Amino acid sequence: xxxxxxxxxxxxxxxxxxxxxxxxxxxxxxxxxxxxxxxxxxxxxxxxxxxxxxxxxxxxxxxxxxxxxxxxxxxxxxxxxxxxxxxxxxxxxxxxxxxxxxxxxxxxxxxxxxx
Amino acid sequence: xxxxxxxxxxxxxxxxxxxxxxxxxxxxxxxxxxxxxxxxxxxxxxxxxxxxxxxxxxxxxxxxxxxxxxxxxxxxxxxxxxxxxxxxxxxxxxxxxxxxxxxxxxxxxxxxx
Numbered sequence: 001x002x003x004x005x006x007x008x009x010x011x012x013x014x015x016x017x018x019x020x021x022x023x024x025x026x027x028x029x030x031x032x033x034x035x036x037x038x039x040x041x042x043x044x045x046x047x048x049x050x051x052x053x054x055x056x057x058x059x060x061x062x063x064x065x066x067x068x069x070x071x072x073x074x075x076x077x078x079x080x081x082x083x084x085x086x087x088x089x090x091x092x093x094x095x096x097x098x099x100x101x102x103x104x105x106x107x108x109x110x111x112x113x114x115x
Numbered sequence: 116x117x118x119x120x121x122x123x124x125x126x127x128x129x130x131x132x133x134x135x136x137x138x139x140x141x142x143x144x145x146x147x148x149x150x151x152x153x154x155x156x157x158x159x160x161x162x163x164x165x166x167x168x169x170x171x172x173x174x175x176x177x178x179x180x181x182x183x184x185x186x187x188x189x190x191x192x193x194x195x196x197x198x199x200x201x202x203x204x205x206x207x208x209x210x211x212x213x214x215x216x217x218x219x220x221x222x223x224x225x226x227x228x
């Protein structure tokens with residue numbers, strides 16, 4: 001009963017380092033998403049993928065890249081980490097397309113600190 | 116002005132109380148209205164969703180949407196300590212040809228035994 005699995009759970013980076021956050025879902029969902037959650041800002045969409053092979057920018061895409069590796073996996077890459085990217089990152093998936101969607105299923109998050 | 120406004124709390128209530136959580140929004144294009152519950156150090160989980168205006172009940176939880184006032188509510192009856200969490204409202208729809216699914220900042224709820 002895994003649902004959406006994210007790795008790692010915690011990460012500390014130095015400014016300028018790169019890393020990739022991994023996400024996999026086992027619910028055969030079509031759409032996948034990356035959010036960041038900051039105090040007082042709520043959840044903000046970074047990128048999403050409505051189907052395998054497609055990706056689109058969300059509200060806060062700058063400094064990030066994504067790859068929809070296959071239907072199950074959607075990764076988020078920070079090429080050159082900055083302190084402003086310190087946040088909790090959540091991956092989510094949905095069965096339906098973003099335009100008509102009401103149900104998101106979230107992973108347990110990655111707490112990232114950039115020093 | 117934010118598209119979705121939600122009081123951050125914290126809201127502390129005694130066990131058994133009726134809890135009312137609310138959000139206001141500004142974009143009339145939203146069609147789906149959701150409530151997520153988020154426990155500390157966990158991801159949000161969908162609690163309730165409503166399409167357009169009206170009420171929806173599920174056990175101790177009732178979601179209300181008033182599109183004319185751009186106001187949504189979540190009521191929790193007979194609140195339990197296990198209800199202590201942050202509650203996020205969310206709404207989605209297509210506006211100006213663009214998909215939007217946005218969240219409120221969340222209200223922290225503490226139910227005291």
